[in-house]
Amino acid sequence: DIQMTQSPSSLSASVGDRVTITCQASQDISNYLNWYQQKPGKAPKLLIYDASNLETGVPSRFSGSGSGTDFTFTISSLQPEDIATYYCQQYDNQYTFGQGTKLEIK
Amino acid sequence: EVQLVESGGGLVQPGGSLRLSCAASGFTFSSYWMSWVRQAPGKGLEWVANIKQDGSEKYYVDSVKGRFTISRDNAKNSLYLQMNSLRAEDTAVYYCARGRSGYRVLAAFDIWGQGTMVTVSS
Numbered sequence: 134d135i136q137m138t139q140s141p142s143s144l145s146a147s148v149g150d151r152v153t154i155t156c157q158a159s160q161d162i163s164n165y166l167n168w169y170q171q172k173p174g175k176a177p178k179l180l181i182y183d184a185s186n187l188e189t190g191v192p193s194r195f196s197g198s199g200s201g202t203d204f205t206f207t208i209s210s211l212q213p214e215d216i217a218t219y220y221c222q223q224y225d226n227q228y229t230f231g232q233g234t235k236l237e238i239k
Numbered sequence: 240e241v242q243l244v245e246s247g248g249g250l251v252q253p254g255g256s257l258r259l260s261c262a263a264s265g266f267t268f269s270s271y272w273m274s275w276v277r278q279a280p281g282k283g284l285e286w287v288a289n290i291k292q293d294g295s296e297k298y299y300v301d302s303v304k305g306r307f308t309i310s311r312d313n314a315k316n317s318l319y320l321q322m323n324s325l326r327a328e329d330t331a332v333y334y335c336a337r338g339r340s341g342y343r344v345l346a347a348f349d350i351w352g353q354g355t356m357v358t359v360s361s
Contacts, residue, residue: 167347169284176334176351177276177284183341188349220284224343227298228274228286 135159135223139231145239152208154234156199156221164200165225171233172217180219181206213238241265241350243335248355255325255359261318261335261352269293269313272338272345275320277331278354285331288320289338289345303329325359332356 136159146152156166164184169177179188181197184204194209208215216238221231247259259275275287288309289298297309308321318335332354338345 163342165342165346169348171284176353177348178351179347179349182339182347182349222284222348224346227300228345230284230286233283 135162135226135229137221137223137229137231139219139221139234141234142232143235143237145237146211147239148211148213150211152211152215152236154206154219154221154236156204156206156231158202158204158223158225161201162223162225165223166197166199166204167222167224168195168197168206169220169222169230170215170217171220177220211236211238241337243337243350243352245333245335245352245355248333248357250358250360251325252361253326253359256321256323257325257357259320259322259333259335259355259357261320263316263318263335263337266337266350268311268316272340273309273311273318274336274338274345274348275309275318276334276336276348276351277329277357278334279328279331282331287333290318291344322357325357327359330357330359 138157166184168181171177218233218235244262274289290309306324310319334354335352336348337350339349
């Protein structure tokens, strides 16, 4: 099984800050990685697919990069509506999610 | 509007059964892989099962193999999850999700329902 490890598990930042979340796969998954946003009490929402492609309708302040085992998710300028938990997810071999990163406003 | 609406959740005793349903609308249901993903209270996301467009291929996470069965009825635009021999650790919100093809036949979960809660407890 492929394990996905996200860090940090929680993060507090100010509006306007640049926020970065990392995700590490237990083996090479090429670019078979997606990022989701889940707001409290809501279903997850796909933000980034194939490591770096922005889903249609998602603001350009969100971005992703990486390949192989190491991936990064970035919010270039944090907005109040970005408060959520963010998950990475691999699809190289079945589907596994990272444990999530809870993002809060400082 | 593209939409997935789950139903069928509830409280069930350990060892019991439950059947979840997911009604799809706003897209050509028969053209997509479909999936179930669950989330235990306060925990992360776990993929549960996938089914191919015509129902000919089905895949499961190891923890539910032999107990859960995914199925679909394209004429009714509906996805199902039959859950048998339920355990306390199956307690979760169960989401129906649409699969989008990419580098793999199912590369991302691009549309999600609102979820239905399943509680396994005596």
